[in-house]
Amino acid sequence: MLERWRELDVFAKSLEQRADGQPWVFYEGPPTANGMPGTHHVLARVFKDVFPRYQTMRGRKVERKGGWDCHGLPVELAIEAELGFTSKDDIEEFGIAEFNKRCRESVFKHVEEWNRLTERIGFWIDLDDAYRTLDSSYVESLWWAIKEIDSKGLLYEGHKVVPYCPRCGTTLSSHELGQPGAYRDVIDTAAFVRLPVTVPHGPLEAGDELVVWTTTPWTLVSNAAVAIDPNLTYVRASYEGSVVVVAEALVDKALGESAEVRSSFPGSEIVGAAYQPPFDYIAAADYGAAGHTVLAASFVTAEDGTGLVHTAIAFGEDDFRLGEAAGLKAINPVKPDGTYDERITGYAGRQVKDCDADLIAELESRGRLLRAEPYEHSYPHCWRCSTPLLYYAKPSWYIATSKIRDRMLEENSKIDWHPEHVRDGRFGKWLENNVDWALSRERYWGTPLPVWRCGSGHTHVIGSFAELEDLSGVLLEDPHRPYVDEVSFACAQCSQPMQRVPEVIDVWFDSGAMPFAQHHAPLENADLFEQRFPADFICEALDQTRGWFYSLLAVSTLLFDEASYKSVVCLGLILDGDGQKMSKSKGNVVEPWSILDAQGADALRWYFLTSKQPWDGYRFSTEAVDESTRRLLLPLWNVLGFFTLYANASGVGPTAGPVQPANDLDRWILSRLAGTVETVGERLEAFDATTAGRAIQELVEDLSNWYVRRSRRRFWDGDEAALGVLRHVLLTTARLLAPFCPFAADHIHVTLDPDGEPSVHLCDWPHPGERDQRLEAAMSAAREAVTLGLAARGQAKIKVRQPLRAAVIVATSDEREALEALADVVREELNVKELRFTDAADDLGRLEVKPNYRTMGPKFGKDMPLAAAAVEALDPGHVGDALREGNPVHINIGGTEHPLGADDLLVAMKPLDGYQLEHQGSHAVALELALDEELLLEGLAREIVHAVQGARKDAGLEVEDRINLQLGGHERLLQAVLLHKDWIAREVLALRLDLGPVDGGSQLSVDGMAFSVELEIA
């Protein structure tokens, strides 16, 4: 089939055919091709395929431009690993030009594998014309966007405390902290540190020890101040021979019961007290006048620690703000690589977090440690390299997204989210807490931040290569580092040379800008962008709420004051069959190719599309995919095979479905088909592939288990109406199925309509046609009666081939009318001579009530025999009514009333003698079991037909072969044959049927009686 599509170029044709159609816009969220595609990528690609295929059949023009995310840390990390680098210094030494060249080469390392998988799963997307975020045109569009944002006053360089990865040497944005796995539970050390007061101050005496608490001991080397709440009550307390100061509310928690409170006072009285810092590396004066003193702050609580907070200006957001307010300098003794600088003698050059234990040991040896204990908390890590992040005050470039927060919320409220709760939940909450976008990265392989700066600090943002050329005379061939860094021009304000700032930008900005950057808009193709903005549909994993879903919305709201997508489908996690996360170390990863090779693309697609709503996540296994094949594809192949067999046998060529079929079953399946076309279209419009797919599955079940089975005889007879209807249903089903299982659907189409469109994917979506809901309701009543009747047969252990006299059906007058219209069908299915009706189940049997020992036993214990007797004595009719209404039933034991519920009582219907009964809800069917001679002989005749059919099969005859038949054996069997001779001959296609001794042939046994069959082709 793939070859056929390639040969006919079906995808391109399907687009061409809709060239004048109204566009329906899909945006591809770009994957990175430097990693291998996995099963979750298949999931995304299946959902990205089904809705565009459907809309194309609906006449819309659905262009599907592929895309690749090329920049960023993952690429750099892979090259660093390849080259054995451990730090940014290694890269600088190696040379940025050569390093970025390696990055560029590795970006498409696995692109062939991606292309192969994409084709194999039938995901139609234009990969030949895919956008690539590394292309100069793409980068130039980003420059345009950044200049635009700057011109709105929303780009700024700020000093803030930011999460920073010392290994990668770069800042992370808040949405990167939201990536899965960023927060991990770790055990750090929490230290209680003594800081002796140097000069008496208010209630404090010299030598009193302020006790501070910290979970980041490595920040103690740059302690600048102690923060307290001026309104909180603090105490001086005797503790282990010294006087310590803590918040009153935390005395017990911090010091235990041995502490003895001496005096208490409000925090305001100790503001300004000077103390000795934990380490002497940085002098108080270096911080400013308020260095190493107690400061009043608003963020101190009495929940944790001591109520006195160690403050290191450079390493916390609260600390940084407090420092700004108190005029303290943010001294940061930690280098960009995460090690202490030379000011911290003794620890210089070591990774700061590795020093926690030694720093604490040093404090202890100097008598400055009150206590240290393990502290478990959730701590952010670099989502790329797993290094624990440090919070640093450092300059960084920001986009003031918080200023457009309300606009983003408004735009978000218009987006059609699937599932809906993401809009106000996960995504809405995220937007409400929006902080400015930390845009810059101190890295190499990315879109260079187009900001140039002179020695006096004037800046100029460049918005296109032409603008840069005008200013500098240099036309960039490659806008990446290091080439772009070499371009300089004179400052317009002071004429000093301007140099580019060293940063590149967050890759999430790259992908968020794809709506215009993919077309090099607006520098080129502005109209193309206009026509394809915003997207009607995007689809990615749920975790993209803080990734692509966010960056798309933020970028388009910043630039165009509008959301860039109207509908979004979120996909959940894929777990293994036991609900465990798949990981290489557990060895439970199911590779897509193993499933594709064994079960095929359609089976995998069908599983993803219909087994669950996609955001609920999957328990993925080979067995689960098998199950979904068993439900749809197998019955469908069987029906197709059946049609082909009988159409060929009867020499019936392709015909259209009859316009007004006379047969009830034909009318019924056509009505079911019409209803299914309606439902599937409706659900696909609403991005609900799951319900749509299940409707197709139910249709195929009805087709296979009811229509085809009930119509066998007509197919056998080469009934053109029946074959025509079946062909029509199969062809229409193929169209419904085309977006889901594109291979199977096309196979059915090509098989049944060889002279029509060369592919189902060039066909229009079918029209529903007329429905007959009365007939559908009647058929469903008939089928329920059949199901119950067959269950009753099973209970009575009477074979279906044995005819029975009658079935009695409980039915309302409406149901009765419907059933009577389809009485032949029900009689034949149940193999009964007669249908009788009653409107009351009581006519069919008697209710019986028995105690449920399992639930009543534990309640009544030794009184159980009494309780059982009381239950047996209850009026079954009364019990039945009470339980139906949800009321308890009471029994009296030794003068005490005990309520009994539905769990305690087993209510069964005991049928009238001679009947077998089966009921379900208000419906019930009873079979009359008595057999007379006539019924017995007819049953035997049916057994004989069954045996002869077996013999035909064993002889390798085709279904349409006519035979001459000779039957012999037990006298009673021959008696049955004589009585039903014509009928038997018709059933087994015998032109001649003779009785008498059989010499050759097969010796069989029917109901324990000898039976012989000899047959030859007539």
Ligand SMILES: [Zn+2]
């Ligand atoms: Zn990192």
Ligand SMILES: [Zn+2]
């Ligand atoms: Zn200047």
